[in-house]
Amino acid sequence: xxxxxxxxxxxxxxxxxxxxxxxxxxxxxxxxxxxxxxxxxxxxxxxxxxxxxxxxxxxxxxxxxxxxxxxxxxxxxxxxxxxxxxxxxxxxxxxxxxxxxxxxxxxxxxxxxxxxxxxxxxxxxxxxxxxxxxxxxxxxxx
Amino acid sequence: xxxxxxxxxxxxxxxxxxxxxxxxxxxxxxxxxxxxxxxxxxxxxxxxxxxxxxxxxxxxxxxxxxxxxxxxxxxxxxxxxxxxxxxxxxxxxxxxxxxxxxxxxxxxxxxxxxxxxxxxxxxxxxxxxxxxxxxxxxxxxxxxxxxxxxxxxxxxxxxxxxxxxxxxxxxxxxxxxxxxxxxxxxxxxxxxxxxxxxxxxxxxxxxxxxxxxxxxxxxxxxxxxxxxxxxxxxxxxxxxxxxxxxxxxxxxxxxxxxxxxxxxxxxxxxxxxxxxxxxxxxxxxxxxxxxxxxxxxxxxxxxxxxxxxxxxxxxxxxxxxxxxxxxxxxxxxxxxxxxxxxxxxxxxxxxxxxxxxxxxxxxxxxxxxxxxxxxxxx
Numbered sequence: 001x002x003x004x005x006x007x008x009x010x011x012x013x014x015x016x017x018x019x020x021x022x023x024x025x026x027x028x029x030x031x032x033x034x035x036x037x038x039x040x041x042x043x044x045x046x047x048x049x050x051x052x053x054x055x056x057x058x059x060x061x062x063x064x065x066x067x068x069x070x071x072x073x074x075x076x077x078x079x080x081x082x083x084x085x086x087x088x089x090x091x092x093x094x095x096x097x098x099x100x101x102x103x104x105x106x107x108x109x110x111x112x113x114x115x116x117x118x119x120x121x122x123x124x125x126x127x128x129x130x131x132x133x134x135x136x137x138x139x140x141x142x
Numbered sequence: 143x144x145x146x147x148x149x150x151x152x153x154x155x156x157x158x159x160x161x162x163x164x165x166x167x168x169x170x171x172x173x174x175x176x177x178x179x180x181x182x183x184x185x186x187x188x189x190x191x192x193x194x195x196x197x198x199x200x201x202x203x204x205x206x207x208x209x210x211x212x213x214x215x216x217x218x219x220x221x222x223x224x225x226x227x228x229x230x231x232x233x234x235x236x237x238x239x240x241x242x243x244x245x246x247x248x249x250x251x252x253x254x255x256x257x258x259x260x261x262x263x264x265x266x267x268x269x270x271x272x273x274x275x276x277x278x279x280x281x282x283x284x285x286x287x288x289x290x291x292x293x294x295x296x297x298x299x300x301x302x303x304x305x306x307x308x309x310x311x312x313x314x315x316x317x318x319x320x321x322x323x324x325x326x327x328x329x330x331x332x333x334x335x336x337x338x339x340x341x342x343x344x345x346x347x348x349x350x351x352x353x354x355x356x357x358x359x360x361x362x363x364x365x366x367x368x369x370x371x372x373x374x375x376x377x378x379x380x381x382x383x384x385x386x387x388x389x390x391x392x393x394x395x396x397x398x399x400x401x402x403x404x405x406x407x408x409x410x411x412x413x414x415x416x417x418x419x420x421x422x423x424x425x426x427x428x429x430x431x432x433x434x435x436x437x438x439x440x441x442x443x444x445x446x447x448x449x450x451x452x453x454x455x456x457x458x459x460x461x462x463x464x465x466x467x468x469x470x471x472x473x474x475x476x477x478x479x480x481x482x483x484x485x486x487x488x489x490x491x492x493x494x495x496x497x498x499x500x501x502x503x504x505x506x507x508x509x510x511x512x513x514x515x516x517x518x519x520x
Contacts, residue, residue, distance in 0.1 A: 011265045041385055047378040066381075067284070069276035071330045076267045089273040089330075093381065101269045101277075101386040108331050113284040134268065 007133045010077070010124060014041055015135040016058060017121050025119050025135060026058035029098060040098040061119025061135060063092040066099060070108035077132075079125045092117055092137055105138040116140040146236045146368045147356035148517065149243075149349050150179025151480040156311040156344035156468030158253060164196055164343070168204035168249035171345035171473065175245065176208075179349040180359055183209035186349075187241035190216050190231045192224035192248045193472035195255045204249055219472075222389075222419060223373075223507030224248060225346060226475030230513060232350040233371045242352050248473030249345040256341055269386035271508075272338060275422040276330035282424065283332070290332045292445050293423040294323035297337040299451050300420060300459045304466025306493035309480070311342050311468030337423040339464035346476035348483070366486045369500070370405035370516040372398045375509075389419070389506040395432035398504065398514040403434075406500075406516045410434045413456055413516075414498040415485055417478035419506040420463040426450075430458070433504060452493070460485060460493050475513065478503040486519040 007017050016026040030039045032046035033053045039046075042056055068090040075083035088104030088111060104111060105120065117137040125132040152174025154167045168191070176182060191201035201217035220227035225248030232244040282288045301318035304310035318336070326336040356365050374397055376382070382391065403409050416435065420426040430441045435456060436449070449455040461467045461481035464474060482501035484490045490498075500518045507513065 014265050039384065043384070047382065067277035067281040069273050069280055069330045069333075071270060071273045071276075072328050073270065073272075073330075087268075089269055089277070091277055091383070097380055099381045099383055101266075101274070101383060103268050113281065134265075 006130045007121065007123070008130045010132055010134050015061065015119070017133060021121065025061050025121050027061050027094065027100065027119070027135070029057050029059045029096065030054045031057040038094070038096040038098050040094070040100045059094055059096050061137070063094045063117060065111060065113060065115050065117050066091040066093050067113060068104060068111040075103065075124065077125060080123065083124070090117065090137055103134060103136045105136045110139055144367065144369070145353040146233050147351055147353045148366050148368065148479065148483050149351050149356045149359050150175040150181065151483045152176070152178055152347045153309045153477060153480050154345040155309045156342045156470050156473070156477070159251070159343045160253070164193070164200060164249055164251045165204040165207050167251070167343060167345040168247055169207035171249065171347040172205070172208050172245060172247050175347035175349050180361070181243065181349060184211060185243050186211070186213055186245045187243050188214045188235060189245045189247065190218050190228040192218040192228040193250045194219060194221060194224055195250050195252055195471055205247065220511055220513070221507035221509055222421070222469070222471065223475055223505040223511050223513040224472040226478070226503065226505040226513035226515065227373060227507070227511070229348060229350065229476065229479060229515065230371045230373055233368050236350055236352055242355055244350045245347065246350060246476060247345065247347045248476045250471035250473060251343040252341045252470050253343055266386045270330070271387040272330040272333060272422065274387045275424055276333045278428065279332050279424040282427070286439055286442060288427070288442055290324060291320055292427065292442050293332065293337050294320040295445050296420070296423040296426050297323045297465055300463040300465040301336065303452070303460055303493055304462030306491065307461045307467060309477070310462040310466050311340055312462065312466040333422055333424065337465070339421045339469040342468045342470045344468060344470040344473050346473035346480055348476055348479050364487045364519045366483045367518050367520060368515060369408065369518045370402035370514070372401040372405070372514045373511060374398055374401070375511050387508055389508055389510040392428065392432050394510070394512045395429060395504070398512045399433045402502070402514045402516045406518070408500060408516060410456070413500050413502050415460050415482065415495045416456060416458045416502045416504070417461070417463070417481060418458060418504045420459050420465050421469055423465065426458060426463065429504060433502065457495055460490070460495060475503070475505045478505065479515070479517070482517045486517060
């Protein structure tokens, strides 16, 4: 077997890409060391207490679906057939506090407000030297 | 502030102008506003001009089409609220006593930038505005049992208002129905194409001046005054979204309403017509409540009773709104001002709201900001 191509995020600094493809990735957040508030994406100044005493914290990509849709437009920059007829998008509340907006895995009928979702790294564009990957969320089977 | 008036308004109908330069669109709207005020460009003390999508320097170059008088020209940009924010700058400058007669201009050719590929894709490119507002709708359906029919009824109302407005981009030749809106293609569930504003080009303008000057220029016409002006941005609360095409949180619009009621001494009961940022029908539904025209959870019932439709308690989006009149960007907020000024003067033709004496204009700008103005006829 040839070595697998490196998996590179569409933009660095937002989520981890675990070496083990089956592992749940982390969302890269900031946590305020003074008031404890979490943010995604990471930021220097705490928006709640204006402290600059923040630190980078990785948070497992697991949360609750606050809302969702299914967009009937191809995903920008994608070469995968799966995204050409459209894609799901969700707002996910992480238990630490941040609400994040990212694509969802699956069809609209599979999504419902309030369900548990977890992140996975998905290939969006295959290039000769690398696979460009995104973070998507998938409903957790009950 | 009670001594700032709007004495002229003008529009270049929103639509597609492949054969015209954006500066020419701005020129036509600017000349229309000057003519409406009975002024020439020589009379103008300052210009605030706004665009979103055009190259730097566009605003200044477009204003040169009206003349080169050495007048101060300042470009304003605040996403969808660009035109509204430019009007506010003119209002502040006149209220502060710096200038008397100020021209406000908004212009854009959105068609020139659509399809342009960003150099470096951002993570948030995956979240389109349609998806963002569709998620408002999904959440609302979950919390309040809202149906797609409620959204379609708002959209149909705005399309049908468009048919009554010669400056509306969309001019349906047959009555638009709830069924027709629901049958149009799905953009982002549950939002269909006819529940969304179109892309387009266009321009709009207004002349703002001191109230005493307005009285001299009136020549028997009713005078429209700016009774309140508000610009606000986001306040942090848990669940705040920091990435994507965000407008909100909802508190921003509640705060805008509270501020304009305090400034004007008026309340929702005193307002005869309202223009809002109905880029998608779900927005107009939310703003019924956030602006205080009904209590939380009552919007669906009000829609079913036609309370915000022609002949209803307080008509919304009387020029067709963003959905029908169009939303090129920079000029959009000034189209709301154009409509409200005509309505308050009694010059709105077939879509005239009877005896309209006070109107509210509300705009959201991505990022995000909220701008609101109350206009009154004394």
